[in-house]
Structures are given as structure tokens and as C-alpha cells.
Amino acid sequence: MFSFAKIKGGIHPDENKHLSNHKPIAKALLPDHVIIPLSQHLGAPANPIVKVGDSVKTGQVIAEAGGFVSAYIHSSVSGEVKDIGEYPVPHASGLKNLCIKIKRHGDEWHYLPRLSLESSADILIERLREAGLTGMGGASFPSNIKYLAKDKIHTLIVNAAECEPYITADDMLMRERAEQIISGIKIAQKILKPKSVIIGVEDNKTEAIKILKKALAKENGDKSSGIRRVWPLANSTTFYENLQISLAVVPTKYPTGGEKQLIQVLTGVEVPSGELPSSVGFLCQNIATVAAISDAVLEGMPLVKRIVTVTGRAVNSPGNFEARLGTPLSELLDQAGADQDKVSRLIAGGPMMGQVMKTTDVPLVKGCGGILALNEQEIPQAESSPCVKCGKCVNACPMGLVPLEMARHTKYKDYDGAVDFGLTDCILCGSCAYVCPSHLPLVQYFQFAKGELKKQSDQDRRLDYTRQLSEVKRARLKKEADAKAAAKAAKAKKRKRTTNPA
Numbered sequence: 001m002f003s004f005a006k007i008k009g010g011i012h013p014d015e016n017k018h019l020s021n022h023k024p025i026a027k028a029l030l031p032d033h034v035i036i037p038l039s040q041h042l043g044a045p046a047n048p049i050v051k052v053g054d055s056v057k058t059g060q061v062i063a064e065a066g067g068f069v070s071a072y073i074h075s076s077v078s079g080e081v082k083d084i085g086e087y088p089v090p091h092a093s094g095l096k097n098l099c100i101k102i103k104r105h106g107d108e109w110h111y112l113p114r115l116s117l118e119s120s121a122d123i124l125i126e127r128l129r130e131a132g133l134t135g136m137g138g139a140s141f142p143s144n145i146k147y148l149a150k151d152k153i154h155t156l157i158v159n160a161a162e163c164e165p166y167i168t169a170d171d172m173l174m175r176e177r178a179e180q181i182i183s184g185i186k187i188a189q190k191i192l193k194p195k196s197v198i199i200g201v202e203d204n205k206t207e208a209i210k211i212l213k214k215a216l217a218k219e220n221g222d223k224s225s226g227i228r229r230v231w232p233l234a235n236s237t238t239f240y241e242n243l244q245i246s247l248a249v250v251p252t253k254y255p256t257g258g259e260k261q262l263i264q265v266l267t268g269v270e271v272p273s274g275e276l277p278s279s280v281g282f283l284c285q286n287i288a289t290v291a292a293i294s295d296a297v298l299e300g301m302p303l304v305k306r307i308v309t310v311t312g313r314a315v316n317s318p319g320n321f322e323a324r325l326g327t328p329l330s331e332l333l334d335q336a337g338a339d340q341d342k343v344s345r346l347i348a349g350g351p352m353m354g355q356v357m358k359t360t361d362v363p364l365v366k367g368c369g370g371i372l373a374l375n376e377q378e379i380p381q382a383e384s385s386p387c388v389k390c391g392k393c394v395n396a397c398p399m400g401l402v403p404l405e406m407a408r409h410t411k412y413k414d415y416d417g418a419v420d421f422g423l424t425d426c427i428l429c430g431s432c433a434y435v436c437p438s439h440l441p442l443v444q445y446f447q448f449a450k451g452e453l454k455k456q457s458d459q460d461r462r463l464d465y466t467r468q469l470s471e472v473k474r475a476r477l478k479k480e481a482d483a484k485a486a487a488k489a490a491k492a493k494k495r496k497r498t499t500n501p502a
């Protein structure tokens with residue numbers, strides 16, 4: 001049985017989900033070309049295995065995992081490889097990244113062989129790798145690596161909180177494809193053999209909750225309800241339990257969908273600083289990834305498409321689109337009727353944690369659940385002023401950090417000082433900046449500081465490596481010199497013996 005808790009801090013920004021949560025998922029038009037980045041996941045970029053001029057099918061591997069933590073990349077259309085080069089990608093830096101550009105000719109598929117629930121856990125994990133599955137909630141961690149920790153896991157948490165404002169892709173997925181989600185959960189159960197499975201969903205998704213409850217009841221063979229409401233408390237977590245998969249309805253509060261926050265709210269367990277959920281027996285998987293697991297295993301379909309919300313008040317017809325990865329955002333915005341003259345800010349992802357884009361000429365990637373075209377009124381316009389030490393940022397921080405101090409130390413380039421106040425635990429959720437009356441760009445400070453720390457640690461690693469190389473070189477030269485000296489001494493000794501045989 002579980003205990004329940006509230007997340008620390010958190011905020012209630014305007015949800016704006018009504019803009020897109022009333023329309024069924026539409027199939028996006030197939031693009032004329034796709035631009036597929038080789039780094040859409042955490043870890044090493046994938047290595048291309050095709051060359052310009054090659055013909056490819058939809059679902060064919062075009063780049064192999066470039067390391068242990070990396071992911072396979074597949075073509076999302078059939079056509080011809082036109083270029084392998086640097087293109088803008090959805091990243092705040094605005095920097096370009098290595099991509100494969102494919103001109104589409106039709107849509108001829110290459111599927112993997114279908115598997116079933118009878119397949120072994122190892123074969124299923126291998127399938128996640130072959131299908132290029134990565135977390136689709138934003139973090140993009142390769143799924144097969146996550147599932148390798150299977151022996152440590154006692155609870156599978158399916159993250160359906162979708163706490164970012166505006167985004168409704170997971171909501172619509174639950175409403176329209178509950179059975180596919182349950183199939184994906186069963187596959188995850190087969191791999192992990194967890195004691196419990198909990199789907200965590202925020203209480204603002206009433207329709208999705210109704211549909212999931214019905215699907216879970218059917219799964220248990222109970223046509224009426226089959227779900228026992230075991231923990232009903234007003235304004236708090238509601239816990240529906242059945243035999244295998246439980247559904248927990250949690251209060252809507254940003255950022256409940258953060259991995260550590262959802263685990264805490266559902267179970268009361270706090271994942272220790274710097275550790276992964278598996279260290280305390282949890283595996284948290286976004287609900288869209290769970291649906292993609294079903295496709296990969298039962299249909300043999302690699303990860304080549306996803307549902308993405310295209311919304312904002314600069315869009316005439318916001319909605320949820322099932323689109324091929326690599327589709328230029330400009331095409332999806334066109335299909336949703338974006339009015340370019342009204343767009344004041346373009347974001348890939350949600351308004352809290354998404355990346356502001358300078359151009360629409362970037363592709364849809366595995367971890368992108370939203371494209372926001374916001375008009376002037378939707379963007380906070382206030383100027384920054386000095387910190388008034390109100391402490392609101394501290395109260396809002398879901399990780400229990402001290403944002404004002406982290407910002408102060410970052411400003412003076414004292415990154416170690418920022419770390420002392422929690423920088424490494426910061427999940428860049430933006431809650432602190434949202435409540436700051438001085439409108440300080442706190443998240444930008446922390447993004448910058450994290451970038452500097454990474455640069456520093458990369459440089460330290462490089463220096464370490466260079467030091468090791470020169471030590472090896474020094475040792476080799478010494479060995480060679482010693483060998484030479486020994487040979488010389490042996491020669492001299494031999495000479496002495498020959499000239500003076502007595």
C-alpha cells in the first residue's frame with residue numbers, strides 16, 4: 001500500500017489546455033522532406049550508416065547508437081538521402097547539429113518482426129533498443145538502458161501528469177488509445193515484474209480519467225467498474241486500485257509531472273539528490289513512450305512518429321497532430337493555421353521548460369510534445385529589477401533549493417557557490433522565475449551556470465586524459481631508454497669479455 005504526499009513548492013500557471021483539448025488527433029500531412037537529427041536523445045549522438053543518394057524506407061535504420069547510452073535513428077519517410085550535414089535543431093543555443101536530410105518519395109515501410117508478450121524480457125529490452133525508443137516526455141533517455149535496471153524495480157510509474165500548460169498530446173492519447181497504452185504497460189510489466197504499476201494523471205484530464213478507468217476495468221474482466229476507490233480525499237490525490245494497474249488522480253500543480261515529483265506525490269518516497277529513481281526501486285515512464293513500446297513490440301514499428309500539440313494564440317486552429325519525426329515545425333504550424341504576423345515567440349515544448357526557437361525551420365524530434373506560437377499578449381513583458389529578497393522563489397521551488405542564492409552566485413561566476421545552494425539538483429522547471437516579482441531571468445541563469453559547469457568538467461576530463469596520455473608516453477620513453485641503456489650495457493659487457501677473455 002502506498003502513502004501519499006504533496007510536492008514541495010510548485011505553481012498554478014494558466015493552463016490554456018482548452019485551446020487544443022477538444023479536438024481528436026489529426027494525422028499531419030506527410031512532409032516533402034524530413035531533417036532527422038542524429039542527437040535526439042541523452043548520450044552519444046548516433047552514427048550515420050547511410051550515404052547521400054541511398055534509398056531508404058520508412059522505419060529503416062539510418063544511424064546506429066553511438067555508444068552505450070545512445071539510440072538508433074530510423075527514417076520517418078521513404079525516399080532518398082539528400083544530405084548529411086549541419087542543420088538548426090530544437091535547442092535553445094540555436095546551434096546547428098548533424099542531421100540526415102531525406103527527400104520523401106511515397107511511404108513504403110520497413111517493419112521489424114513482430115514480437116509478443118511471450119517474448120523474454122531480454123528480447124523485449126533489445127526490441128526497445130532496435131526501435132530507437134527514448135523517453136518522449138522531454139528527457140529523451142534511451143528506454144532500453146532504463147529497463148536494464150529491471151532487477152532493482154519494485155514500482156512502475158506511468159507518467160500521465162502532462163503538467164506543462166498548453167500541451168494536450170498525452171491527454172488526447174489517453175482518450176483515443178487507452179488499449180494501446182495498456183498493451184504497452186503489460187510489456188513493461190513483463191520486463192520489470194514490478195510489484196505495482198501506477199498511472200499518475202492530473203485531475204484536469206477528466207475525460208481521459210474516465211476512459212482509462214473504463215479500459216482498466218475491462219482489462220480486469222469487470223464490465224461494470226472493477227475499480228475500487230480506496231483513497232478519496234477532496235483536493236488531494238485520489239487513488240483507484242484494481243488488481244494489476246492502479247490509476248492515481250493527483251491535484252493539478254506544476255511541475256507534478258517531473259519524475260522525482262510524481263514519485264513523491266504518489267508514494268511519499270523522495271529520490272535522493274543526484275540519484276536516479278531506480279536507486280529507490282522506481283521506473284518512471286512517460287505515457288507516450290508506453291504507447292510507443294506497444295507499437296515497437298506488437299507492430300514492429302520503430303519510433304518514427306509522435307503526437308504533438310500545435311497551439312498558442314497565434315495559431316488559428318490549435319490541435320494535436322500525429323506527425324513524422326523530422327517534419328519541419330513550419331509545416332506543422334501551417335497545418336494548424338499559424339499566423340506568422342502574430343507570432344511573438346515560438347517554443348518547442350511547453351511554455352515552462354520548452355526551448356525558445358529563433359526559426360520555424362527546425363525539425364520535430366522524439367522528445368517534443370508541443371509547438372507553441374504565442375502572440376504578444378501571451379508573453380510576460382515586464383523588465384527585470386533587483387532581487388527584493390522576498391523568498392517567493394524558495395517557496396515555489398519543487399526541489400527545495402535556494403534560487404535567489406544560486407542566481408547571485410551565478411551572476412558573480414561563482415558556480416561552485418551556486419552548486420552549494422543546489423544548482424546540480426535544479427530541474428530547470430521555471431517555477432522560481434514564474435513567481436519572481438522582480439522578473440529575474442532565473443532559469444536562464446541556471447541554464448548558463450549548468451552549461452559553464454559542463455564545459456569545466458569536459459575540460460577537466462580532457463586535461464585528465466591528456467595528463468594520462470603524457471604519463472603513458474613518459475613511461476614508454478623511460479622504458480625505451482632503460483631498454484636502450486640495458487642493451488648498451490650488455491653490449492659493453494660482451495665487448496669487455498671478448499677483448500679480455502681471461
Ligand code: SF4
Nearest residue numbers: 397426427429430432
Ligand atoms: S528552475 Fe530550478 S531553482 Fe527554479 S524552481 Fe525549478 S528546480 Fe527550483
Ligand code: SF4
Nearest residue numbers: 387388390391393436
Ligand atoms: S522571487 Fe525574485 S525577488 Fe524574490 S527572492 Fe527570489 S529572486 Fe529575489
